[in-house]
Every structure is written in C-alpha cells, then in structure tokens.
Amino acid sequence: MSSHAEPLLKVENLRVDYVVDGSSRNAVAGVSFEVRAGEVVAIVGESGSGKTTTAHSIINLLPGNARVSSGSVTFDGTDLTQLTRKEWQGVRGKDIGLIPQDPTASLDPLQRVGEQVAEALTIHRLQPKKAARQSAVRLLEESGIRDAPSRARQFPHQFSGGMRQRVLIATALAAQPKLVIADEPTSALDVTVQRQILDNIATLTAERGTAVLLITHDLGVAADRADRIIVMRGGEIVEEGSATAVLGDPQHSYTQQLIAAAPGLSPRRLRPSLSVQNPRTATGGDVVHVFPLVEAKSLRKVFGLPRTAGGARSLTAVDDVSLDIRRGETLALVGESGSGKSTVARLLLRLDKPTSGSVTFDGVDLASAKGERLRQLRRRFQVVFQSPYASLDPRFSVEDIIAEPLRAFAEGTPAEQKSRVKALLEEVHLPVDYGTRRPAELSGGQRQRIAIARALALKPELVVLDEAVSALDVSVQAQILTLLAELQVQESLSYLFISHDLAVVQQISDRVAVMQAGKMVELGEATAVLENPAEDYTRQLITAIPGRVPIAG
Amino acid sequence: MIRYIGQRLLQGAFVLWAAYTVSFLILYLLPGDAVSIMASGDEQNAVDPALVEKLRAEYGLDRPLYEQYFVALFKAFQLDFGLSIKNGVPATQTVAEVLPETIKLAVAGFAVAVLLGSALAVVAAFSRNRWIRQTFSSLPPLGIAVPTFWIGLLLLQFFSFRLRLFPAIGNDGGQSLVLPALTLAIPTSAVIAQLLTRSLRQTLGEPYIEQIRAKGASEALINFGHALRNAAIPTLTMLGILVGNLLAGAVVSETVFSRAGIGRLTVTAVNSRDIPVVQTLVVLAAAIFVITSLIVDLIYPLVDPRINTARGAKV
Numbered sequence: 001m002s003s004h005a006e007p008l009l010k011v012e013n014l015r016v017d018y019v020v021d022g023s024s025r026n027a028v029a030g031v032s033f034e035v036r037a038g039e040v041v042a043i044v045g046e047s048g049s050g051k052t053t054t055a056h057s058i059i060n061l062l063p064g065n066a067r068v069s070s071g072s073v074t075f076d077g078t079d080l081t082q083l084t085r086k087e088w089q090g091v092r093g094k095d096i097g098l099i100p101q102d103p104t105a106s107l108d109p110l111q112r113v114g115e116q117v118a119e120a121l122t123i124h125r126l127q128p129k130k131a132a133r134q135s136a137v138r139l140l141e142e143s144g145i146r147d148a149p150s151r152a153r154q155f156p157h158q159f160s161g162g163m164r165q166r167v168l169i170a171t172a173l174a175a176q177p178k179l180v181i182a183d184e185p186t187s188a189l190d191v192t193v194q195r196q197i198l199d200n201i202a203t204l205t206a207e208r209g210t211a212v213l214l215i216t217h218d219l220g221v222a223a224d225r226a227d228r229i230i231v232m233r234g235g236e237i238v239e240e241g242s243a244t245a246v247l248g249d250p251q252h253s254y255t256q257q258l259i260a261a262a263p264g265l266s267p268r269r270l271r272p273s274l275s276v277q278n279p280r281t282a283t284g285g286d287v288v289h290v291f292p293l294v295e296a297k298s299l300r301k302v303f304g305l306p307r308t309a310g311g312a313r314s315l316t317a318v319d320d321v322s323l324d325i326r327r328g329e330t331l332a333l334v335g336e337s338g339s340g341k342s343t344v345a346r347l348l349l350r351l352d353k354p355t356s357g358s359v360t361f362d363g364v365d366l367a368s369a370k371g372e373r374l375r376q377l378r379r380r381f382q383v384v385f386q387s388p389y390a391s392l393d394p395r396f397s398v399e400d401i402i403a404e405p406l407r408a409f410a411e412g413t414p415a416e417q418k419s420r421v422k423a424l425l426e427e428v429h430l431p432v433d434y435g436t437r438r439p440a441e442l443s444g445g446q447r448q449r450i451a452i453a454r455a456l457a458l459k460p461e462l463v464v465l466d467e468a469v470s471a472l473d474v475s476v477q478a479q480i481l482t483l484l485a486e487l488q489v490q491e492s493l494s495y496l497f498i499s500h501d502l503a504v505v506q507q508i509s510d511r512v513a514v515m516q517a518g519k520m521v522e523l524g525e526a527t528a529v530l531e532n533p534a535e536d537y538t539r540q541l542i543t544a545i546p547g548r549v550p551i552a553g
Numbered sequence: 554m555i556r557y558i559g560q561r562l563l564q565g566a567f568v569l570w571a572a573y574t575v576s577f578l579i580l581y582l583l584p585g586d587a588v589s590i591m592a593s594g595d596e597q598n599a600v601d602p603a604l605v606e607k608l609r610a611e612y613g614l615d616r617p618l619y620e621q622y623f624v625a626l627f628k629a630f631q632l633d634f635g636l637s638i639k640n641g642v643p644a645t646q647t648v649a650e651v652l653p654e655t656i657k658l659a660v661a662g663f664a665v666a667v668l669l670g671s672a673l674a675v676v677a678a679f680s681r682n683r684w685i686r687q688t689f690s691s692l693p694p695l696g697i698a699v700p701t702f703w704i705g706l707l708l709l710q711f712f713s714f715r716l717r718l719f720p721a722i723g724n725d726g727g728q729s730l731v732l733p734a735l736t737l738a739i740p741t742s743a744v745i746a747q748l749l750t751r752s753l754r755q756t757l758g759e760p761y762i763e764q765i766r767a768k769g770a771s772e773a774l775i776n777f778g779h780a781l782r783n784a785a786i787p788t789l790t791m792l793g794i795l796v797g798n799l800l801a802g803a804v805v806s807e808t809v810f811s812r813a814g815i816g817r818l819t820v821t822a823v824n825s826r827d828i829p830v831v832q833t834l835v836v837l838a839a840a841i842f843v844i845t846s847l848i849v850d851l852i853y854p855l856v857d858p859r860i861n862t863a864r865g866a867k868v
Contacts, residue, residue, distance in 0.1 A: 061763055085772075093769030100767075105760040108779050109859060120768045155858040171768065 006077065007034035008178055008211050009058065014071035016053050016062065027053045029235040030071070035211050037178065040202075042214040042226035042243075044258065046473045047444070050235040052101075055181050055215050059096050060088050076178065094124045097172030097210075099182040099201065103165035103189070107156035113167050114140065114152025120174035139170040144200055162193035166200060173204055179211045187217065190336045190500050195544040198225055217473045219262040220503070220547025223247050231255050261478040262547055263503035270485035270507050291363055292324035293462060293494050294348060294381075299357035301343050317343045318354070319518040325462065330488065330495040332509035332526070334502060334541065340518040341498050345464050348496065349383055350374065362461070379409055382455035386467035388447030392439040398425075398450055399435035405457045424453040427490070428483060445476035449483065456491065464496045469504060481508055503545040506530050514538050561850070565843035572839035573629055573832060577622060580828050588614060588638075612638070629836070635829035639822075644829035648815060648837060654724055655814035658806065659799045661730055662737030666795075669738060670745025677746070678753035678784075679776045690750055696743025701802055705736040705809035722811040733810045737802045741795055748791055752784040759783075786857050793846035800838055 016028040028050040035041045045051040056062050058073055060080065073080040075095065083091065092098075100106040107116055117136035121127045127135060133152075140148040143166040156164060165185060172180055182201060186194035202225060205212050216222055222229050222243070229246040231239040231254065239252040250256045301318040318340045325331045333341045346352040348359055350366045359366045361377060369377055382405075385391040392401055399421050406417045422432050428449040439447055448468065455463050465484070469477045485508060488495060499505050505512060505526070512529040514522040514537065522535045533539045588608045609615050613624065628635065634644040670693075677689035712732060713721035720729045756762065757780055765775055803816035811817075815834060822830035854860050 059767060061767060089769045089771055091769070092767050098764070098767035100760060100764055102760055106764040108761050108765065108783065110782050110857065111779070119765075119770070123769050123771075123774070157859045168764070171764075175769075 005036075008037045008039075008076060009035040009213070010072075010074040011054070011058065012072045012074070014054065014057060014073065015069045016050070016057050017067050017069050018063075019065045019067065024067075027066070027235055028057070031232070031235070031237055032071075033230055033237065033240065035179065035213055038209045038211055039228065040205070040212045040214060040226045041228045041230060042216060042222035043230045043232055044216055044219050044222045045232035046217055046475055048234075049232040051215050051217075051232050052183055054232070055183050055213060058213070059092055059098055059181060061092075061098070090124070093120050093172075093177070094126075094175045095177050095179070097175070097177040097180040099165070099168055099172045099180060099185045101184040101187065103168055104161050106168055107164055109156055112153055112155060113159065116156075117152075117167065117171045117174055120171050124175055126175055135174070136170070139174055140167065142204060143167070143170040143173075144196070145170075161189055162197060165189065165197050169197070169201060169204065173208065173210065176208060177210060179213065180205060181213045181215070183215045184217065185214075186221070191502070191544040191546075192336055192500075192540060194221075194546070198546075218546055219247075219258045219474065220545070223262075223547045231258065258475060261475040263474070263478070263501075263507060263545075270481055292326045294325040294359065294361050294496075296324070296344075296348060296359045297322050297357055299344065299347055299359070300355045301340075301347060301352065302355045316518055318347065321357075321515070321518075321520045323513055323520070323523060325494050325496055327461070327494055328488070328492055329510040330497050330508055332497045332499060332505040332512045333515060334499060334505055334512055335515035336500055338517075339515040341515050342466060344515070345383070345466055345496060345498055349381060349464055350378070379405070379458040380460050381462040381464065382458065382460040383464040383466060384448070384451050384455050384468040387471050388444055388451055389439075389471075391451055392447055394439050396438070397435065398437050398439070398442075401439070401450055402435075402453045402457055405454060409458060411458065420457065421453075424457060427456065427487065428453045443476075444472055445479060448472060448476075448480055452480075452483070452487070456487065459491065460493070462494045462496065464498070466498045467500070468497075470499065470501065477504065484508065501545075502530065502541050503547075514541070558847075558851075561847050565840075565847065568843050569836055569839050570626075573626065573836050574622075576832055576835040577625065580826070580831060581618060581621075583826070588612060625832075629832070634833040634836075637822075637830050638827045639825055639830070644827075644833040647830055648818065648833045651813045651815055651818050652837075654812060655803055655807070655816060657730060658733055658737060658803060658812070658814060659796075661734035662741065662802070662806075663796070663799060665734055665738035666741035666745060668742075670742035671749060673742065673746035674749035674753055675776075675781070677750045678757065678780075679772075693743040693747035693750070696739055697747070699740075701736060701740055701805040702809055704739050705732070705806055708732045708735055709809065724812050724814075729810075729812070733806045733812055736806045736809065737799060740802060741798055744791070744795060744798070745788060748788045749784060752787045753780060756780045756784040782856075789849060789853070789856060793842065793849045796845045797838075797842055800841065 011034070012032050014028055014031045015026070017024045017026050019025075031050070031054055033041070043051045043054065053062065053066065057066075057068055058075075058080070060083070062068070068081060071081075075091070080091065107113070111119075114133060114136045117139055118129070118132035121132040121135055122129055126132075137148045137152050140152055145151050145163065145166055151159075156167070159167065169185075180201075185201065186197050189197060198221065201212065204210075214222065214226060219229075226243050228241065229239075229243050230237055231246065231252065233254050239246060239250065239255045246255060247259065250259060299318050299321045300316065303315045303317055304313065321340075321344055323331065323333075323344075333344060335341045343352070347354050350359070350369070353367060361381065364377060366374075366377070396404070399418075402421045402424055403417050406412065406420060411417065412420065421435060425432050425434060430446065430449055430453075434442070434446075439450070442450070451468075468484075469480050472480060481504065484495070487493060495508075497505065497509055509526045511524065512522075512526045513520055514529065514535065516537050522529055522533065522538050524534075529538060530542065533542060588605060606615070613621055616624075625635070632645060636642065637644045637647045640647070673689055673692060677686055677692075680686045680689070709721055709732060712718045719731050721732075723729050762775060762780060765779055770778075800816070803814060804819055805816070806812070807814040807816035808820060815837070818830065819834050821827075822834065
C-alpha cells in the first residue's frame with residue numbers, strides 16, 4: 001500500500017465530554033490519528049487516559065452521558081459523525097468490528113454460541129440463516145475452537161473466558177470488516193491464554209488484511225503486536241510513532257515511565273533476593289531460624305461436585321502439595337486460573353480445612369487449633385485480595401476500614417487506634433486526610449494501598465497476596481510492588497505472592513512454586529526457575545510474558 | 554429428574570400438612586365455634602342449651618383438642634374435610650361447585666395481567682422518548698397503591714352503570730367475566746410491569762447488549778430478540794407468588810361483583826365459622842402454591858440454559 005493513499009480511518013481533532021451530575025467533564029481533548037488499511041495500531045494509556053472513549057466514539061457506542069463535542073471521524077471516505085441511526089447499523093459489524101474487553105459478560109447467555117456468530121452475517125443480510133450457521137462453525141474453527149460443529153450448539157456458560165473471547169473474535173471478523181477495534185481484549189484473561197488470543201487476532205486479521213486498532217494499558221502487549229503505537233494520557237496523545245521508534249527512543253517522559261513500568265520490557269528486581277544459604281535473619285547476625293514460618297505437608301483438597309449424569313463426583317483441587325515459607329522471604333505461587341493456587345492459600349490461612357495433609361504455622365498445627373487460640377493465631381497472618389473494589393466495604397470510611405482489625409482484637413484505646421491508622425496511612429504513602437474518605441472516592445491503586453494498610457494493622461508475620469496486583473494497570477502495579485518490597489524490609493514480613501503473571505513474580509520473589517492442575521510441578525530459587533526452568537509448563541508461562549520478544553531480539 | 558420431582562412432592566405434602574394444622578389451631582383459638590354461632594340467635598328465640606350441647610357432641614366439638622385434630626387429620630388425608638356446617642353437604646363438594654368459576658376468573662385475569670404488564674414494561678423501557686418512558690414507569694406504582702376494591706367499584710360505576718356495557722353482578726357468560734377479570738388483572742399487571750421494567754433496564758446495560766449493537770443489530774432485534782428474553786427470567790421467578798396474589802384478589806373481586814367463587818366462599822365460610830369449608834380452602838390454596846412453584850422450577854431450565862433444576866445449581 002502506497003503512503004499517498006487515503007488512510008482507512010482518519011480521526012481529526014476529536015473531543016468527547018461526559019456529563020456527570022450536570023457538569024461537563026472532558027475525556028478526550030482533541031485527538032487526531034490515522035489507521036491505514038491492514039495496519040495494526042495500538043493506543044496505550046492508563047485507565048482514565050481516554051483510550052477506550054476514543055475507540056468507542058469511532059464506532060458510536062459511547063454511554064448515554066457522553067457527547068462528541070467536536071471533530072470528525074472519516075472511515076473509508078465517509079464522515080461517520082454525520083451518519084443516522086439506521087446508517088450506523090450498516091457500518092457496525094459489517095465495516096468495523098469490535099472485540100470487547102470482558103468476554104465473560106459479552107455473549108447473550110440464552111443464545112447458542114453458533115447463533116451469535118451467525119447473527120453477525122444475517123443482520124447484514126450477507127447470508128441466509130442456514131448458510132450463516134455453517135459459516136459460523138467454520139469461523140469458530142478458524143478462531144481455534146476445537147470440535148466446532150458441536151461446540152456451536154452450546155451456550156456461553158459452557159465456555160471458558162478464553163474460549164468466549166475466541167467466539168467474540170469469530171463474531172467480530174464474520175462479516176469481513178476492514179477495521180477491527182480490540183478494546184483491551186485480553187486484560188480479563190490469564191497470561192498464557194492472553195498470548196494465544198493475541199496470536200489468534202494477529203493471524204486472522206493478517207490473513208484477511210484487516211486493520212486493527214488495539215486498545216491496551218500494557219505497553220508490552222503493544223510492543224509485541226503493533227506496527228505503530230499511540231500513547232495517550234489525560235485525553236491527549238503524548239507520543240505517536242512506529243513501535244520500534246516509540247519503544248527504542250521514547251521522546252516523552254510519560255512514555256519512558258510506561259516502559260519502565262512494564263515488567264516484560266524492563267526486567268529487574270525490586271530488592272536483592274535471599275539465598276538459601278544466607279537467609280536475612282542470618283545476615284543480621286541473629287540466631288538462624290531453623291524452622292520455617294509456615295510448613296505445609298502433602299496437602300490435598302477434594303471438593304464434592306453436584307450430581308451429574310456420568311460426571312465426576314469430586315474434584316481434586318489440590319493434590320499432594322508440600323511447601324514451606326521462610327521468615328522474611330517471598331514465596332511466589334504461580335499458575336493459571338484453576339491450577340489450585342488460591343485453594344492452597346485458603347488452606348494455609350485456615351479459611352478451609354485440607355482433606356488430608358497438615359499445615360503448621362510457627363510450629364503450631366493449624367488443623368487442631370480452635371476457637372480463641374486460632375483467633376489469636378489469625379492475627380499473625382493476613383491477606384490482601386485481588387479486587388480492591390470488592391474487598392473494601394463501600395459504606396466504611398478509610399479510617400474505619402483500617403481500624404477494623406484493631407477493634408476486632410481490641411488493640412489499644414480509640415485514640416491509640418487513630419494514631420496507628422495515621423501511621424499506617426503514612427506507611428502506604430497515602431495522605432493522612434484520606435482517612436475520612438470512602439472507597440468510592442479512591443482509585444484502584446489507592447484502594448489496594450488501603451487493603452495493604454489493613455493487612456498490616458495487626459503487625460502480622462505473614463501476608464498472603466492473592467493476585468494483589470493483577471487487577472491494576474501496569475504503572476500502578478509497579479508502584480504497589482515497590483511499596484510491598486519496601487514494607488517487607490521495614491516490617492520484616494514474609495509474603496506468599498500468588499500470581500499468574502511471571503513478569504511480576506520475577507520482580508519480587510525469592511523462590512517460585514509453579515502449580516498446574518492441582519499439583520506442584522516446580523519449586524526452586526526464583527532466578528533458577530525463571531532462567532532455567534526444568535518443566536515445559538514453566539517454560540510456556542515464561543514465553544507468555546508480553547514484551548519479551550523485542551528485549552530478546 | 555424423577556427423584557427431584559419426588560422430593561419436591563414430599564416437601565409439598567409437608568406444606569399442605571402444616572397449612573392444615575396451623576389453620577386448624579387458629580380456628581380453634583378463635584372465640585366461639587360453629588354450633589354456638591348457629592345457635593346465637595336473638596334474645597326471643599334463644600336455642601335450648603341442651604340442644605346446643607347435643608349438636609356440639611354430634612360434631613365432635615366437645616372432645617379434647619388433640620382428639621378433634623387427629624380425627625380431622627385422618628379424614629383430611631382421605632380428602633374428607635367434613636360436612637359444611639352451614640348446609641350439611643361435604644365441604645369439598647361446596648368448594649368444587651364454585652371452583653370452576655374462580656378458575657375462569659383467575660385464568661382470564663392472569664392472561665390480561667401478563668399482556669398488560671409486559672406491554673407497559675416494554676414501552677417504559679424501550680421508548681426513545683424520555684417523557685413517554687417516565688410516564689409509563691410511573692403507572693405501575695400507582696396500580697399497586699390503589700386498593701383493588703376501589704378499582705372494582707370504579708369499573709362498575711363507569712362500564713356498568715354509566716355505559717351499561719357489562720353486567721354489574723353475577724356469573725352468566727363471558728360478558729359478566731370482563732369487569733371482575735380486569736379488576737383482578739390491574740394490580741397484578743402493575744407488579745409484572747414494575748419487575749419487568751426494572752429487569753429490562755438492567756439488561757439493556759449489560760455488556761452483551763452493547764456487543765450485539767456492535768454487530769450492527771437494529772434496536773428492534775436488540776430489544777425483542779435479546780433483551781426481553783433475558784429480562785423475563787427474574788420476572789418468571791415471581792410468577793408463583795403472583796398466582797397467590799390472584800387468589801387474594803379473587804376474594805375482593807368476587808365480593809365487589811357478587812360472583813360465586815372460592816373467594817366469596819372464603820369470606821362467608823370464615824364469617825359463619827364453617828371450619829370444614831375454611832380448611833378445605835386453606836389446603837386448596839396451599840396446594841395451588843406448591844404446584845405453581847413446582848411448575849415454575851420445572852420451566853426454568855427450558856428458559857435459562859444455565860440452570861439445571863434437578864441439580865439445583867447454576868452451572
């Protein structure tokens with residue numbers, strides 16, 4: 001394609017405002033860019049940068065309170081901002097496809113999967129119903145759904161998240177659109193699945209010559225996939241250029257920050273790792289602790305399943321897992337969703353009882369501990385969960401949230417509790433006056449800081465971080481990881497760091513345990529496991545880290 | 554599946570037994586029994602106390618409570634709820650005579666309620682005009698707030714007395730069914746409309762609706778091809794309870810329009826302390842609840858593929 005030809009998509013001086021509580025707030029402030037036919041362009045930015053709003057205004061699917069206040073969007077020679085409602089129906093799906101953010105909620109739960117793909121053809125009268133159904137099966141096959149003829153007759157709930165995204169890719173590409181907008185297509189998925197999905201999008205669009213506008217917060221993903229990268233911040237484009245130029249020679253300081261924050265692009269360690277021979281307690285010249293803080297021996301957890309015709313009666317979620325957590329170290333527990341890593345954490349925290357096997361915490365058997373004794377043990381191990389949106393009571397003030405464990409254990413007078421809360425807020429680097437705010441007034445990263453402060457309130461020895469940074473944007477993720485590394489030294493904490501993301505794990509852990517299908521497949525020093533994995537499965541996880549290719553090459 | 558239905562029927566039997574027992578106790582605790590009410594004429598022709606005692610013995614009312622209860626329960630198992638104290642025919646027969654009239658009324662009322670309620674909800678949720686949306690969504694609360702008997706009286710006043718379109722009272726033919734059925738339908742339709750409107754609005758905000766729009770679907774296909782089906786599911790859950798509402802509504806509607814039916818029979822039976830008839834009605838109402846909720850649960854998996862009733866779980 002010659003560079004003189006008209007671009008497929010031309011966005012000029014686009015401005016979008018949201019009306020919130022009667023006042024207008026600017027989300028996109030005069031953005032201009034182009035996408036040529038067959039090109040892959042990535043828009044990168046944090047949440048709130050206006051990248052999704054930009055993408056949605058191209059296909060006119062903005063929420064009801066958003067207004068395009070100026071600018072034009074020209075697609076294939078037509079000004080899209082002038083289209084009527086009826087004309088839009090002919091553009092959406094047929095000329096421009098959309099691959100959505102959350103595959104789990106983006107399929108009609110009551111319609112068979114094949115029908116949903118076929119609908120993209122019948123709506124535009126491209127094929128009669130029967131032929132469309134056959135095309136749907138073919139499209140599903142191309143999207144990597146095995147046994148497509150029978151899978152097409154199933155319902156969305158019978159598909160995993162990754163499989164649903166494949167269905168949505170098949171749907172978006174069904175009518176052979178010239179442009180596909182992929183809005184954070186993999187942020188809700190595991191890293192290994194993420195890679196497969198992105199590969200799938202890349203192959204299918206390359207075959208068809210479809211242009212792709214990829215929206216992502218992860219510069220690593222953009223680096224792997226895009227011809228050109230557009231970096232957005234606060235509703236404006238701060239940098240734009242070919243992928244190699246933006247990554248190799250970033251001009252704007254914000255781009256440099258993003259590159260530094262992307263774990264795959266900038267591998268590094270946040271603190272020196274502890275070696276086996278030389279635990280931190282020993283380097284301090286103190287007595288070497290012979291016993292690990294936590295020791296789990298041949299843990300097994302079997303869940304009973306509801307009765308099904310011919311189905312299995314039980315599911316072994318954790319199968320013969322043994323591990324120990326040493327004082328002051330970070331043990332990472334890695335695996336895909338469903339590998340049993342969260343169940344292991346629940347067993348270690350004594351939120352669940354193992355079917356067999358034992359857990360000892362500082363020499364005390366957790367299974368036999370009961371009542372007040374168990375309650376007193378509990379204050380020594382705390383947990384931070386994945387979603388800072390779901391784990392904080394929205395009706396509590398920040399102060400009440402952090403003070404709750406103190407009140408539960410009647411720690412100190414109300415005045416002492418207040419000053420402890422202040423100290424904790426300072427420790428997690430939040431302004432002290434945030435104490436009176438409510439969770440809804442805080443960002444995801446700030447909320448996670450609150451959850452960490454709450455976990456630290458009782459001065460625990462072990463903190464379990466269950467995917468604690470997985471729901472956060474890459475740059476916020478980096479800030480929280482730095483904070484965790486800092487607190488670990490300050491408070492001499494042990495961490496059990498549960499994650500599916502090896503790029504994050506390499507930054508913070510001393511040892512890594514890899515789980516697959518309930519079993520422990522590998523456990524060893526972080527550097528050894530990550531640089532020289534013994535198991536195929538671990539190798540797969542490592543190659544799935546986005547942004548690794550340009551670094552290696 | 555068969556095992557599941559068996560379990561549910563056992564539960565149903567327990568519900569029927571509990572309904573029977575509770576109603577038995579309540580009626581026993583109320584002051585005065587059937588015989589003393591029959592006998593309580595005016596001062597002039599007071600009934601001979603000896604005769605009253607004899608009657609009480611005949612009906613078994615002089616025995617201790619537990620004995621009365623077990624004798625009655627044993628007979629109830631054989632669908633014998635005793636003779637109506639008022640006219641001496643079996644209570645079940647008294648109920649069976651008027652039951653078809655109430656079934657007609659309830660079926661007609663329910664059909665109108667579903668149609669009217671769905672229509673209101675569809676307009677309130679799908680209209681592009683904000684003013685129309687707001688007007689139609691304020692109608693259901695009004696329909697729920699206004700007392701049923703008042704709706705009945707208004708309809709009576711307007712359509713029977715003013716326009717003389719429909720008969721004011723009685724049970725003869727379809728003509729006489731129209732106004733009672735409407736009276737019954739209006740509050741029920743208001744409940745359906747309110748539930749369905751809320752559910753539709755929520756469904757329209759779901760990501761998959763936006764995804765269907767991104768395929769290029771027309772608003773009609775989105776609304777009627779996808780949203781309505783999804784939104785109907787939570788409303789379906791309420792269906793069992795709505796049928797119960799219909800029974801309560803029938804009492805009012807049949808009284809206002811002087812129609813024979815189990816609603817009006819309930820009122821007269823309670824007033825005259827006709828225990829056998831009241832108990833038959835209570836057990837009948839409980840049976841209707843048990844059966845409708847079983848039917849709703851069996852229909853569920855047909856409408857929503859995610860639900861497997863026999864397993865009782867979302868998969």
